[in-house]
Amino acid sequence: MFSEIKKYSNCELLVINNVTTATALDVGIRIQRNDGFKEITRAANKFGEACGTQYYEGLSDNSNIVVSCMSGVGLSEEIKRMMLESLSNKFEIITMDYKDLKQTLENHEQKFFDKTKFVVTTTDIDTNLDIDIINIYDIMEKNGYARFEKLLLNSGEQKPNIEALMNKMLKFFTIEGIKDRLQFLNPDVVIDEVQLITQRYQEYYDISLDGKTKLNLYMHLSLMIERMLVNSRKQENPSVSFEGDKEKEFYSVSKTIFKGIELKYNFQVNDYEISLMYQLLHFYI
Numbered sequence: 001m002f003s004e005i006k007k008y009s010n011c012e013l014l015v016i017n018n019v020t021t022a023t024a025l026d027v028g029i030r031i032q033r034n035d036g037f038k039e040i041t042r043a044a045n046k047f048g049e050a051c052g053t054q055y056y057e058g059l060s061d062n063s064n065i066v067v068s069c070m071s072g073v074g075l076s077e078e079i080k081r082m083m084l085e086s087l088s089n090k091f092e093i094i095t096m097d098y099k100d101l102k103q104t105l106e107n108h109e110q111k112f113f114d115k116t117k118f119v120v121t122t123t124d125i126d127t128n129l130d131i132d133i134i135n136i137y138d139i140m141e142k143n144g145y146a147r148f149e150k151l152l153l154n155s156g157e158q159k160p161n162i163e164a165l166m167n168k169m170l171k172f173f174t175i176e177g178i179k180d181r182l183q184f185l186n187p188d189v190v191i192d193e194v195q196l197i198t199q200r201y202q203e204y205y206d207i208s209l210d211g212k213t214k215l216n217l218y219m220h221l222s223l224m225i226e227r228m229l230v231n232s233r234k235q236e237n238p239s240v241s242f243e244g245d246k247e248k249e250f251y252s253v254s255k256t257i258f259k260g261i262e263l264k265y266n267f268q269v270n271d272y273e274i275s276l277m278y279q280l281l282h283f284y285i
Contacts, residue, residue: 012037014027014037014040014041014044016044023044026043026044027040027043027044030043058111058112058113058114058115059094059104059112059113059115059116060092060094060115060116061115062091062092062115063090063091063092063115063117063155064091064092064093064094064115064116064117065083065091065092065093065094065116065117065118065119065120066094066095066096066101066116066118066119066120067079067080067083067093067094067095067096067119067120067121068095068096068097068098068100068101068119068120068121068122069098069121069122069123069136070098070121070122070123075122076095076096077095078172079095079120079136079169080093080095082165082168082169082172083165085168086161086162086164086165086168087152087157087161087162087165088156088157088158088161090155090156090157091117091155098121098122098123098125101119101121101125102125105125105127105129105131106127109129110129110130110131113129113131116131117132117151117155118131118132118133118134118151119131119132119133119134120133120134120135120136121133121134121135121136122135122136122137123135132151134147134148134151136169139166139169139211140170140173140210140211140212140215141210141211141212142210142212145166145210145211148162149162166211167195169211170211170214170215170218171191171195171218173215174187174191174194174215174218174219174222175187175188175191177215177219178190178219178222178223181223182222182223182226183226183230184226184229184230185222185225185226185229187222190222190225190226191218191222193221193225193261193264194217194218194221194222194225195218196260197221197257197258197261198214198217198218198221200257201253201257201281204253204257205281205284205285207284207285209284213280213284216280217280217281220276220277220280224269224273224276225261225265227273228265228267228268228269228270228273229265229267239271239272240271240272240275242271242275242278246282246285247278250274250277250278250281250282250285251271251274251278254269254274254277254278255269255274258274
């Protein structure tokens with residue numbers, strides 16, 4: 001409606017949906033006393049969600065990133081929260097339901113998204129518009145993260161902020177993945193332990209693991225710690241041997257890295273669990 005009316009007017013335009021008598025009177029009084037246009041729009045926005053307003057052409061009048069998740073607005077809001085906590089807040093983060101996003105892309109022209117930097121989704125979506133759309137799960141892959149980083153850097157974001165956002169997302173998705181599988185441990189507590197273990201492996205071997213590998217490690221380590229707690233007195237695992245200098249070095253390094261959680265939780269990480277860690281990491285070391 002805004003776009004259609006705007007075609008016939010060069011003046012500032014405010015469109016208000018579901019206008020109530022109170023809203024109309026308030027706006028009229030503000031116009032009569034010559035309040036500024038922005039002040040009037042801010043006042044109109046305070047009348048509740050049912051009374052939607054539009055005073056700009058397009059999705060937003062600010063530089064923005066759209067976050068849309070098929071699983072619901074809840075996940076979108078979590079990603080928005082992590083972005084607001086990590087990034088420099090140069091952008092407005094707009095959350096949309098997946099169906100709403102799809103319809104918006106289908107029903108509007110390129111100009112509608114002029115201030116949209118890119119779209120983050122959990123499900124791939126096709127469009128004929130020239131707009132960058134990236135899947136949140138692709139960001140966990142090396143190539144996907146490089147593209148995500150480039151989009152943010154080109155938008156004026158700082159690299160340390162992007163890394164901080166990535167760490168928050170990894171932590172969030174790990175907790176989501178393990179919270180229903182842990183019987184005793186608090187996932188919010190154990191995630192700090194596994195992040196530290198992963199960091200020590202990276203520091204020792206001077207490697208940088210991609211998001212997907214980190215996510216796999218975080219989940220594996222979290223479940224491993226609980227397995228050790230539950231089965232600390234059982235010897236049901238097959239015996240393993242570490243052959244070759246590379247494997248022996250990994251075994252020795254791992255015993256040192258795991259010493260902290262062994263003392264904290266009063267168990268010993270057995271050779272079989274270390275061999276599983278080696279299978280996850282041997283491509284990188």
